[in-house]
Amino acid sequence: MAVGTLTVREPLRFRLESFQAGLPVRAIVDIGMRMLSPRELYRAQVFPDSYIIDRTKEGKPLSKASQVRMCGNSVSPVLAEVLVRANLSESILFETPANDNQEKAVA
Structure with missing residues (x-):
């Protein structure tokens, strides 16, 4: 029984090998x-092209x-934004320091 093998050093792309294991010859392509x-x-994760990925x-x-x-x-930046928006109420997103001071004065 003859068995063809691919070594790690051989490129796999477009490689054709045959082997026989008691069956008709088969091809691995x-x-x-x-x-x-x-x-x-x-890009598949919707990062903008301006996002720097090639250096620290x-x-x-x-x-x-x-x-x-x-x-x-x-x-993904899109997913991060959706998660933050889903977990924070709009009042927290739009609070300003002026609003905080007014609430403390009333209390």
């Missing part, structure tokens, strides 16, 4: 999908792997 770029991942706040460059990892740990 990669469907050719590519990984999304970090920018595409952030100190200006240190980030690797692609770090950018992807950080995207995976992020919360």
Whole structure:
């Protein structure tokens, strides 16, 4: 019984291997999908294109792997806004220091 194997060093994209395991020869073919770029991942979460993803706040460059990892740990700005609005009443969102002083004077 002959078995074809793919090693880690061989690229999988568009690779064709055959093997036989007591059955007719079968083919393993990669469907050719590519990984999304970090920018595409952030766009999928509705981050604006102006959002800085390629360096830290100190200006240190980030690797692609770090950018992807950080995207995976992020919360979409749209979702964050919806959660805050759902958990805070409108009165809290629009309170001003002047209103606080008037309430203290009445009490």
